[in-house]
Amino acid sequence: MKETKDSGLIFSFNNDLEALEAAETGVASAMRSHWGRLEFQDQDRLAFLHNQSTNAFKTLQPGQGCETVFVTATARTIDLATAYITEDSVLVVVSPHRRQQLLDWCDRYIFFGDKVKITDVTTSTATFSLIGPQSAALLNRLGLATLPEMPHSHQLALINDQPLRLAQGSGLVTPGFTLILDQAHAADLWQTLTEQGACPLGEQVWQQLRIRQGRPQPESELTEDYNPLEVGLWQSISFDKGCYIGQETIARLNTYQGVKQRLWGVQLSQGVDPGTVMRVADQKVGLLTSCVATPQGWFGLGYVKTKAGGAGTEVSLADQRGQLLDLPFVTHPLPSP
Helix, strand or coil, rough: CCECCCCEEEEEEHHHHHHCCCCCCCCHHCCCCCCCEEEEECCCCCHHHHHHCCCCCCCCCCCEEEEEEEEECCCCCCEEEEEEECCCCEEEEEEECCHHHHHHHHHHHHCCCCCCCEECCCCCCCEEEEHHHCCCHHHHHHHEEECCCCCCCEEEECCCCEEEEECCCCCCCCCCCEEEEHHHHHHHHHHHHHHCCCCCHHHHHHHHHHHHHHHCCCCCCCCCCCCCCHEEEEHHCCCCCCCCCCCHHHHHHCCCCCCCEEEEEEECCCCCCCCCCEEEEEEEEEEEEEEEEEEEEEEEEHHHHHHHHCCEEEEEEEEEEEEEEECCCCCCCCCCC
């Protein structure tokens, strides 16, 4: 029996241990249709995204993709998105509960004469992720060729004679693929993936994986309290592409090493509520932003002042203890001597 929440989002398939093992050693399939999908069209689409988010779009070619961050004018994070460049559009996958905000945000910056059109295709499409080291083997069994190893590369493919967009990347650090298709064929594809050995993976296990790996999410790590350098999304930022919204603040932080806090993993002795203050020697050093129970214990994410210490630093949270951990999803360059 499946547990659901958030208008049908499957919280658990009641197989969490099996799904977690499959994601780590085999292949799991996750429903991600509750993530938003925005399609940017017309001849100014690349220039528009280039100017409205942190990564460089103007040189990207069909079949390529990238991660990019939408930020405010003061470089506070709105969302981390993944963009796929096609021959006539850019398909942008955004976090749950962010599509309307980003639609409204982008619409504010479409001026008279701009040739760009944005369509919300979330309800007419579906998205699945294959997660795990055996993901490519499953696709090979379905007769699909291997994609180029370049991050977020993608191409059109056929499964069950139905077209879909197949992209490198599971949405996590774990190897895998993202599949985007017409909503009408979603149930058939899900059944095919399951028949080919993909273990269904619910939102509860996704949260375990994303917190252990450090993938930030809106309303937790991605808020207007933090900028993308503090989050550790350096791989999603171009520092030499020129002006874009928030560029001046990000450039200044980078040039003058102005990042004063950063995102860490936290191994916890017990569950702790997000928003709990973290302390070192009775000094406030940061805040916990996420927390989840896993088979290996409790883990969290949180922002900690850079001067407080690094991996292995012991912190206290109310009456609980924690230890800072490195995160594979994010990047924090070492400061210059």
